[in-house]
Amino acid sequence: MIVEQLYTGCLAEAAYYIESDGEAVVIDPLRESQPYLNLAARSGARIKYILETHFHADFVSGHLELSRKTGATIVFGPTAEPHFIAHIAKDREVLKVGKVSIEVLHTPGHTMESSSFLLKDENGKDYAVFTGDTLFLGDVGRPDLAIKQGELTREDLAGYLYDSLQEKIMPLADDVIVYPGHGAGSACGKKMSCDTWGYLGDQKLSNYALEPSMTKEEFIAAVTDGLVAPPQYFPKNAQLNKKGYGALEDIIDRLAPLSLTQFANLRMEPKTLVLDTRSTDDFVRGHIPDSLFVGIDDNFAVWVGALVDDLKTPIILITDPGREEEVVTRLARVGYDNPIGYLAGSYQTWAKANYPTAQIAEMNAENFADSYEYGAIQLLDVRKISEYATQHVAGSENLPLDFIYEAIKHLRTEDSYYLYCVGGYRSVIASSILLRHGFRNLVNIRGGFRALSRTKLPKTEFAEQATAL
Numbered sequence: 001m002i003v004e005q006l007y008t009g010c011l012a013e014a015a016y017y018i019e020s021d022g023e024a025v026v027i028d029p030l031r032e033s034q035p036y037l038n039l040a041a042r043s044g045a046r047i048k049y050i051l052e053t054h055f056h057a058d059f060v061s062g063h064l065e066l067s068r069k070t071g072a073t074i075v076f077g078p079t080a081e082p083h084f085i086a087h088i089a090k091d092r093e094v095l096k097v098g099k100v101s102i103e104v105l106h107t108p109g110h111t112m113e114s115s116s117f118l119l120k121d122e123n124g125k126d127y128a129v130f131t132g133d134t135l136f137l138g139d140v141g142r143p144d145l146a147i148k149q150g151e152l153t154r155e156d157l158a159g160y161l162y163d164s165l166q167e168k169i170m171p172l173a174d175d176v177i178v179y180p181g182h183g184a185g186s187a188c189g190k191k192m193s194c195d196t197w198g199y200l201g202d203q204k205l206s207n208y209a210l211e212p213s214m215t216k217e218e219f220i221a222a223v224t225d226g227l228v229a230p231p232q233y234f235p236k237n238a239q240l241n242k243k244g245y246g247a248l249e250d251i252i253d254r255l256a257p258l259s260l261t262q263f264a265n266l267r268m269e270p271k272t273l274v275l276d277t278r279s280t281d282d283f284v285r286g287h288i289p290d291s292l293f294v295g296i297d298d299n300f301a302v303w304v305g306a307l308v309d310d311l312k313t314p315i316i317l318i319t320d321p322g323r324e325e326e327v328v329t330r331l332a333r334v335g336y337d338n339p340i341g342y343l344a345g346s347y348q349t350w351a352k353a354n355y356p357t358a359q360i361a362e363m364n365a366e367n368f369a370d371s372y373e374y375g376a377i378q379l380l381d382v383r384k385i386s387e388y389a390t391q392h393v394a395g396s397e398n399l400p401l402d403f404i405y406e407a408i409k410h411l412r413t414e415d416s417y418y419l420y421c422v423g424g425y426r427s428v429i430a431s432s433i434l435l436r437h438g439f440r441n442l443v444n445i446r447g448g449f450r451a452l453s454r455t456k457l458p459k460t461e462f463a464e465q466a467t468a469l
Helices: 034-043 063-070 154-169 200-206 216-224 234-243 248-254 260-267 280-285 300-307 324-332 346-352 365-371 385-390 401-410 425-436 448-452
Strands: 002-008 013-020 023-027 046-051 073-076 094-097 100-106 115-120 126-132 177-180 256-258 273-276 315-318 339-343 361-364 379-381 396-398 416-420 441-446
Touching: 002 034, 013 034, 013 100, 013 177, 023 034, 023 094, 034 046, 034 063, 046 063, 046 094, 063 073, 100 154, 154 216, 177 200, 248 324, 256 260, 260 315, 260 339, 260 346, 280 425, 300 324, 300 401, 300 425, 315 324, 324 339, 339 346, 361 365, 365 441, 365 448, 385 396, 401 425, 416 425, 416 448, 425 441, 441 448
Parallel strands: 023 046, 046 073, 126 177, 256 339, 273 315, 315 339, 361 441, 379 396, 379 416, 416 441
Antiparallel strands: 002 013, 013 023, 094 100, 100 115, 115 126
């Protein structure tokens, strides 16, 4: 028996490959199918099943494309209603894979169709449970993503989740391995561990949601407390996973290099977005006016999903040469399937032609600390509300990047603003958005709060609760 975890850090997402005696299963695959095909080809195995723990909201799963290429049966848990051919398993149904078996455990709560998959080894012993978004390490799935108006509330879903954990997960042996669908950084939970697998016995001891003395009412209160609105692309991705989508290869094939003239003409189209995916340093030094910065070398797909409202937005790209296909693939992972092309030669082509360019003013943390006077400047902390509440520079206001479009309504375009985040990535994204909305007097604090915390600022503040702009 082979069990492999394929973890994608930028999405904090885990897919799984299980193989036994020439047959294989893939659980919650990403959209690109080649990694799973490569694993099967390594030993000549046949992918028999593609198991989906639920209709994912935070990424577009690869179940359809992988099934088309392999003939594998797509499997969902009870109550799922996909708009394509799939096997809807019964609770406790057993799937045979080579010499091992997988038991379907219906575990509603995160969503109503959510299911976990219990892997039993060649001797029939419980070996591992693939919990999707039902149980994470240190947390459980949020119960507010599948609310149906007039039917289900988040409290209803939290109640289902409690029952699922108590009846299906907690009775399993302590030595069963927990393989969750996500790790720290995912918006599908609140307190996830940085570990990507662990033993159920350890979770019974350390996971607040599995505290044996916790009543159902206490559980519901705990898992619904502190939830912020999910990213806007979540329900859209869930619908794609339920209804279907096009082939990734077709999107990549359509992508084409654009001449300077083609790019400049497309840029003037009212709905076209110029997306700059280079490094923060490169974007700060020079970029095309009114372009949105989301650097490829960080949580790229997550921030595109949070900040670009329409999945069908026509996108023209500024990328580092040679990374065009990578950018398109990562856009497709969250449902952005309409990249038109990329500027041949990248930003340098634009700059060398003496087209208009823009820059972002920066100040290092030491110089800022030396000149900072409490209340004398407008300082914006673009981290999450929870980060700001833990510690922030005195006198700063919270402008979370997650909700920036609503928050900037409270700012004045003619004013001057200094921005910081943890290390500089999110503050440059925020600066690019403010520039697109007519702000001109912006200063990015290089190195962010990480650098500021090492200086001798006159005062820092702590807060148990904080309210964003």
